[in-house]
Amino acid sequence: MNYSIGEMSALTNLSIHTLRYYEKEGLLFPKRNDGNRRYYDENDYRWIQFIQRLKKVGMPIKDIKTYSDLRLQGDTTYYERLVLLESHLKLLDGNISELLENREKLIEKIAYYKEEIQKIAD
Numbered sequence: 441m442n443y444s445i446g447e448m449s450a451l452t453n454l455s456i457h458t459l460r461y462y463e464k465e466g467l468l469f470p471k472r473n474d475g476n477r478r479y480y481d482e483n484d485y486r487w488i489q490f491i492q493r494l495k496k497v498g499m500p501i502k503d504i505k506t507y508s509d510l511r512l513q514g515d516t517t518y519y520e521r522l523v524l525l526e527s528h529l530k531l532l533d534g535n536i537s538e539l540l541e542n543r544e545k546l547i548e549k550i551a552y553y554k555e556e557i558q559k560i561a562d
Contacts, residue, residue, distance in 0.1 A: 441482060445470070448480045452488050459488075465501065467491060467508050498535070499528050 449456045462468040463478075468488070470478040480488075494504050507524055510517040 443480045443485070445478045445480070448485065448488070451485065452492065454488070454492070462488075462491065465505060467501075467505060494528075497528070497532050503528065 443451060445456050445459055448454075449459060452459075459468065463470060468480075468484065470480050470484065473479055491504055491508075494507070495501075499507075503524065507521060510521050510524070
């Protein structure tokens, strides 16, 4: 199935501006129809979903671009892509650990205030 830029925008919840930005950055390569209008296919849709996932876990556009460039070079870049993703996963895991530690401290502070408020109420 083929999608216009407006349809892809609606499907992915990305603005048309963002899709054009991704194209400008070399992340997307939409095809053109006889009228020279952009169109996207299912492979583009899956790739955009992966880009969105990488962005959601905090990968910078620069690294997504590196991954995209490697992807375009084909199967011989599997190792480089693996290293890039593992490196980001390590960073993500560190962020998660820090968030969990801060969450625990927040829970402790909330418990403290509840105890103090209860003392005042009694």
